[in-house]
Structure formats: C-alpha cells, structure tokens
Amino acid sequence: MKDITKYYLDKEILFKEIEEVSPKELKSRKKIKIFVATSTNKDYYAIFIVDSKSRFIRKNAEDLMQMEALLADYKEHNFKKKELIISSPLCSKAKKLLEENKWRVRVDFM
Structure with missing residues (x-):
C-alpha cells in the first residue's frame, strides 16, 4: 500500500482513504491487487494492479471489466x-x- 501511495503522490494525486x-x-481466483480509494477531490478510484510475466490480452481486459462490475456491486458504488x-x-x-x-x-508501475 505504501508503494501505491508513493506512486500516486508522484502523479500529484492525494488519497484520503x-x-x-x-x-x-x-x-x-486471479492474482491481482485491488484497491478502492477516495481522493481529496472526492473522486472515487478503483485501482487494479496486475503483475504477471505473460502478456495482458483482450480476454484479460474483459475479465477485468467484469471484476470491476463485481467490485461496484460489492461496494455499492460506481467508481468515477x-x-x-x-x-x-x-x-x-x-x-x-x-x-x-x-x-x-x-x-x-515499479
């Protein structure tokens, strides 16, 4: 979590939570890190971190969008x-x- 905070701080985005x-x-069962964050500008972020050796292809992108929909249902919030x-x-x-x-x-990243 420290790495992601430092990464976004370099991009001049500060998170409240x-x-x-x-x-x-x-x-x-995917190996992915998922973060939900709120910036000081009251923007809601859904952040997905993927670190793999293989190429990220279109099928993975479709799975990621489905996972974001599940996250929106789980948190009961649509992310900006x-x-x-x-x-x-x-x-x-x-x-x-x-x-x-x-x-x-x-x-x-990294």
Whole structure:
C-alpha cells in the first residue's frame, strides 16, 4: 500500500482513504491487487494492479471489466475513475478496449 501511495503522490494525486479488497471477496481466483480509494477531490478510484510475466490480452481486459462490475456491486458504488496499473506487456487491442470504456492504463508501475 505504501508503494501505491508513493506512486500516486508522484502523479500529484492525494488519497484520503485507501482500502484493499481481496479478490476472494469478489469470488475470484486471479492474482491481482485491488484497491478502492477516495481522493481529496472526492473522486472515487478503483485501482487494479496486475503483475504477471505473460502478456495482458483482450480476454484479460474483459475479465477485468467484469471484476470491476463485481467490485461496484460489492461496494455499492460506481467508481468515477478506474485504473489499471500493469508491469507486464500489454496488447494494443486490450488497451484500446479499456480506454474506450473509460479506463486509464498505466504501464510504468515499479
């Protein structure tokens, strides 16, 4: 959590509250870190961190969007900002799909 706070502080985004949600709470077996955060500007963030060695493809992007829908139901809140922070290679079609659905994709984490 310290890494994510420092990462967003470099981007000049300050959070009032950050909560980690385990994938098991969303009935998922994926290896992903999920954070729900509230910024000082009262923007609600859903942050997904993926760290894998394999390429992130369109199927993974579709699974991620389904997981965000489950998170919205679980927290009973629609998130204004949805972000994917990824350190593995990213397929251009997956990135385009996420950006069309108002996601921000950051490839430079850690």
